[in-house]
Amino acid sequence: MAETTTAPGWKGGDLLKDAAYVVVGALGYAVLAYLCVEFPSAYGQVTPIWLSNGFGVAALLSSRGRHWPALLLGCLAGGLSAGAHVGDPLVVNIVLVGCNVLQIFVCAWGVRRFAGDEVDLGQPRDMIAFALVCGLLGPLMTSAVAASLHTAMRGGDLLTNIATWTLGDILGMMTITPCMLALVRAPDYLRQRPLSISGVASLALLLAVTIAVFAQSRYPLLFIVPPMMLLVAWRLEVLGAALSATLVAAVAVLFTLAGHGPIALMQHGSQGQAIVLQLFLAVAIFVSLPVASIERRRRQMLRNMTEANACVARSEARYRLLAETAQDMIIHSDIHGVVQYASPACLAVTGYAPEELVGREGMRVVHPDDMARVRAAVEAQLPARTQNRIEYRAVRKDGGEIWLESRPALLRDPVTGRATGIIDIVRDVTEQKAMECQLRQARAAAETAAAVKGEFLANMSHELRTPLTSVLGFARLVDDEPDLSPDARRFIGRVLSGGKALLTTINDILDFSKLEAGHLELDPEPVAPAQLIEEALELFSLEAQAKGLPLRAEGLADLPAELLIDGGRLRQVLLNLVGNAMKFTETGAVTVEARYDAAGQRLDLAVSDTGPGVASDDVDLLFRRFSQVDGGLTRKHGGTGLGLAICKGLVEAMGGEIGVTSVPGHGARFHFHIAAPPVVEAEAEVAEPDEPSSLPPACRVLVVDDNPANRELVHAILTAMGAQVDEAVDGEAGVAAATAAPFDAILMDLRMPRLDGAQAAARIRGEGGPNARTPIIAFSADARSGGPGEVFDGAVSKPMTAAGLVGALNAAMTSAPARALEPLA
Structure with missing residues (x-):
């Protein structure tokens, strides 16, 4: 039950609970005190057993510490009420009840101190703590004080009073307290060990024997009762021991006070008979309770052992099932390599049955050419406790050759750490090795094909460029002739234009081939970025004038004078992007933006146009090889579809990235950046003078x-x-x-x-x-x-x-x- 408190006072529910604890403590203590005083007095006997303190200790041990003040207050009130009822003077009543309440607190605190918050007398530790504190130390300390004060105030023999008082408190603690604690935990005890017919019969037999012993007054048969209590403790454990102690104590006290039983045969008076009765009950209880605890502990140990054995059996069955159904071989060998266990998979892998391998050296299946290598590899890796992979050839029983993969590991004794054997997981990798061989062959074929492709590309380059050299060269020479007619000059212009387009296509294919092969080489040198951009735009000035398109450059004034970059490759990217912008833009403008990031040492460039733009779904197609957003563009504007793919490869080779942002119908903006460290003054080279336009004379x-x-x-x-x-x-x-x-x-x-x-x-x-x-x-x-x-x-x-x-x-x-x-x- 969840209980909470708040400062500075209690909630209403907590106050009612505490009041209930006070009432329970007071009633229980008062009723038991009345019975323990009045009943013996009716027979003219002294009190042989004091149950009230045992009740108080049981109440405290069964509740939480926050309720102890209420219970102790209830016990104090109940004790004072009982003392007033029997006519004790106020001072005597206060002193005796105070000593009893102190004994209750000391015993309960001592048991909690050693046993913890949950007291289980079925545990030997808790039983020993209870027996020492409540059955010896607590009553000895407080009862001696209470008996001395009682003797001083009311007279009597001091030693006799101390003995009677102490034994009575001990008996009360050892009878009613275990019984109450056992009843509180009875559901747990019964769940662990339900009542059996033999257990109930042993309890009934104990009751009958105890009544028979104490109902007669002729024979001293006390020795018969303890064995019967041990029988009940053995059959019913803690619950039975507590009940038997309570039953025996009740029968013994009632019949002895009535003048029956073996103790009544003694001629030492009521006080002597009380002491003997107390000693008898103390011995019987001190024997039966530990036996019950030990029996419960023994049963738990047997149950745990049974469960452990079952777990081991299940675990063994599980791992045996895994080993027997695994497709890989599991081999256990001794330290000398002699096989102790082989899983059934070895039959399918090697052709040998497990019993054919057990007792023989595991190396017998290894190919003779690989045996020395495998043995050396195993010996080298075992001391390091590693599990490196070892691949080797093996010979099947039918003579076939297979490839195996092994991962041997050293087994050690968990206590001594001494090497005891080798565990090995062996897998058939014949198919894997065949695939690796096929992959090597495929790679060799691919490399051969790449070499053939390169040779073909070189031949085609030579065959295409060689005649194109003559076409463009002679066309330029003809174009330089001053006497050409307008039609002839127009025709030559068409030849030059077509030749240049063909050369551009060839160069695109060749450059992309170099990018794919990783053979593109950069040549960084000091370059004036602003001048390079202006020269690139100048090449499109005539086309821009013909279309009436403004061709602008922004940010050139803020660029450094020189940067360490590959100017030729940067010019190639710019020409491609500006050329695309000019092709697809009919109205508006084409703008080149430039900015230098000094902190990141990179050059940012962007080419914007006001053309048709690109849909978001088609952006991914732009930088793919041999692809265009619209196949009709190839027929309208020409091109291989490699231009932007080459731009992407060049930009990435120069340590940058390229991308595009576009809104359909509002143009596109291609942006990229490249690594562009500044030119260190010591690295700057003096510009060479312009090359002469003619050769030396008589060359x-x-x-x-x-x-x-x-x-x-x-x-x-x-x-x-x-x-x-x-x-x-x-x-x-x-x-x-x-x-x-x-x-x-x-x-x-x-x-x-x-x-x-x-x-x-x-x-x-x-x-x-x-x-x-x-x-x-x-x-x-x-x-x-x-x-x-x-x-x-x-x-x-x-x-x-x-x-x-x-x-x-x-x-x-x-x-x-x-x-x-x-x-x-």
Whole structure:
């Protein structure tokens, strides 16, 4: 029952409860005190047993500590009332009742102190605490004081009074208190051990024997009663012991006071008979109660042992079921590797029945070629108490070869820690190893396919770029002729426009292939970001004027003078985004926003347009390869669908992210940022002077290329610059020409029959001819060429421009003196 108190007073419910406790304490104490005094007096006997204090102790031990004051107050009131009823003087009454209440408190407090709040006499600890405190220490301390005061005030023999008083209190404590406590906990006791016919019969037999012993007055048969009490304590445990003590005490006191029974045969007077009666009851009770507690404890231990055995049996059955149904083998070996237990799964895995493996070394199934490795691995990992995986081949009983995976672990004695054996979980991984082999083969095939793809891409790059070089080169030369008719110039413009579109498509495919393969290389250098953005926008100025679209740039004035970035890749992203904005915007404006975050060292850029925008469901399609929001856009505006995917790859390669925000019908805003650390002053390089627009006078150049159109184009460009041009149709012819005469520069195609460009350049360097230190420039349309290599002094990519070709030649010839100082290999 939940009980609460509040300060400074009680609630109404608590006050009623406390009043009830006072009434119960007073009535119980007073009634028992009256019976213990009046009944013996009626027979002219002294009081042999004092039950009131035992009642008070039982009441306190059965209630919570907060109710003790009310119970003690009730006992005090009941004692004073009983004393007044029998005519005790006020002072004597107060002293004796005060001593009794003190004894009640001391005994109850002492038992609680040792046994705790829940007192269970069925527990040996609680029984011993109760017997010592209530059956010995408490009555001895308080009864001696009370008997001494009583003797001083009312006379009598002091020692006799102390003995009678102390024994009476002890008997009261040891009879009524256990009985009341047992009755309080009777539901628990009966639930643990219900009443049996033999138990009730033993209690009835005890009552009959006790009555028979005390009803006669001829024979001293007291010795018959204790064995019967032990029988009841054995059959009914604590509840039976408490009831038997109460019944025996009641029968013994009643018949002895009436002058019957063995004790009445004594001729030492009523006081002597009372002491003998008290001693008899004390001995009987002190024997039966511990026996009952021990019997209950024994039964609990047997029950716990039974339950533990059942749990062990269930656990063993459960783990045996797991072991017998597991598909993996469970092997238990001794410390020498001899199998002590093998689960049934070994039959399906190895073909050996468990009994064929038990008693033999577990290594017998290991493949002979792997046996030494497995043994060494097991011996190495067991002392470290690890469970590393070991894979090895095994031989089945039918001779087949399988792969097993093992995780051996060392078993140790839980007490001594000594190694006792090895437990191993073994799994058949033959299918897994086969899959791994297939995966390796698939990976090798994929790598081969990737290599084939790269070779195909290189070939296609060469085959596409080589004729495109001639188409664009000669178209530019024709376009520079002053005598073209308007129609011819328009036709040449269409050729150049188509060629540029085709070149853009080829470059998109090649760049995306490099991004996918992870071969894209960045070249960070000091770049003026504002100038780069302005130059990118300038390329679209004519298109913007034709459409009547304002092309704006914002935030350029706040950008740093230089940042360490890859300007070419940043320009590529900007051109793609601005080009898309120009394609899809018919009215409004295209705006480029720029901002530099100095704290994060990053450059933020955004390209906004006022075109049709992109629906939210289609945003994810924008940065996917070969995808466009509307397939019709490809037919209307052209493109491969790779532009934004390449932008995403480039931005991420530069340490940034790209995204888009758009409202359909109100345009789109593509925003991205890249890592852009500031240029340290010590790292800044002095800008080189502008490259000359012409070659040195009387410059002699050897062009080595298997494509006659490319040779003719280079010849036309360089001779117009005043250079003397010699030609060679392949690598072998190039080496022969370089051996025959000196040149100021050699332009070497990389892909040629018989002898490729790199091999030809190496021979020219290694043979020590007149061109061993002459600048050799790589001339290639190969998508895989990541640079000119050590034998080259520069590179020109196909398709080329006249300015790019002349610039590469001038740069290579400028660095020629440095190469001339290097020793030949």
